[in-house]
Amino acid sequence: MTTYKSFAVVGGGTVGRPIATGLAAQNVSVILLSRSLTKTPPSGVQLVQVDTSDVAAVTAVLKEHNVDVVISAINAGSAENAAAQKPVVDAAKAAAVKLYVPSEFGCPSDGQTEGFLGGKNKLAEYAKSIGLPSARIYTGLFTEYIPLLTGYNTNGKIRVIGxxxxxxxxxxxxxxxxxxxxxxxxxPPSELENRTLRLEGDRATLNELAPKFNTSVEHVDSVSGEGGDFVTHLLELFEAGAGSSGWDQANKREVSEGAASGNLSWPGHHWKTIKEVHNL
Known part of the structure; x- marks a missing residue:
């Protein structure tokens, strides 16, 4: 069993809030760090106002609440956002936190040097360099985001680069x-500290998504409009293989343990398929 009893979540959005809610339901101490007190925290979670760019202030909060684990759930969809976690990393180290969970929750970042994945990898390497134990969790794309990121919700087709x-x-x-x-x-901490956990609820090529959504594929060279550069980069990563939770960037292939190896750490759990999530 784990020895972690006190948790701090940074970022109360899509991922952070349900994590905080779920932890609180386990009767452990949970604080949610926020720059403002405008949000209503989940039941059983204490909202703590702190400037997360202020290392000393965050360190003081983590020490005051005897935090064992810090979970970052900020939007790390750019290299700049990923770098914004560094003060929290420094604070976690200063406060003798036992484990740091960076805001990965997406495609594998280890070995990446460019874009938002490069920013995530740089932060993870920094945490390692200062001796802060961390657990990197790779998930691939959020299933709920398929219509948004493939363009299905705007033109009814699945966008593909390559x-x-x-x-x-x-x-x-x-x-x-x-x-x-x-x-x-x-x-147990031995299965988390300085470990990589790879999750996969379902697996499909972009071409295979089209019949699932009863539509066709649209081949494009890039995506324009707001957020177009990010989506273009993401679709290029998918084409290169990096969309798989099991991607090994250094060797340009899948890792031997597989993209769903982390699923084994939650025995008996039913992982939702693409069809189930989207009622297809």
Whole structure:
């Protein structure tokens, strides 16, 4: 059983709030760090106002609440956002936190050097360099985001850059957040500290998504409009193989343990399929 008894969550959005809620349901101490007190915290969670860019202030909060684990759930969809976690990393180290869970929750970042994945990897390497134990959790694409990021919700088709034959991992948000809660409250530290956990709720190529959504594929060279650069980069990552939770960037192949190896740490859990999430 885990020895972690006190948790701090940074970021109360799509991933952070349900993680905080789930942890609180396990009768452990949970604080939610926020720059303002405008949000209503989940039941059993204490909202603590602190400037998360202020290392000394965050350190003081973590010490005051005897925090064992810090979970970052900020939006790390850019290199700049990923770098914004560094003060929290420094504070966690200064406060002698036992485990740091960075805001990965997406495609594998280890070995990546460019874009938002490069920013995530740089932060993880920094945490390692200062001796802060961490658990990196790779999930592939949030299943709920398929219509948004493939363009299905705007033109009714699945956007593809390249051939579209490379497998991509998809994991639902409830499965991701539920796994985090389970792992942090049920697994021993030896299975978490300086470990990589790879999750996969379902697996499909972009070409295979089209018949699931009863539509066709639209091949494009890039995506324009607001957020277009990010989506273009993401679709290029998918084409290169990096959309799989099991991607090994250094060797440009899947890891031997597989994209769903982390699923084994939650025995008996049913992982939602693409069809189940979208009622297809």
């Amino acid at each position: 051939k579209g034959d490379t497998p991509v991992s998809f994991t639902s948000i409830p499965d991701i957040t539920g796994f985090v809660v389970h792992a942090l409250t049920a697994l």
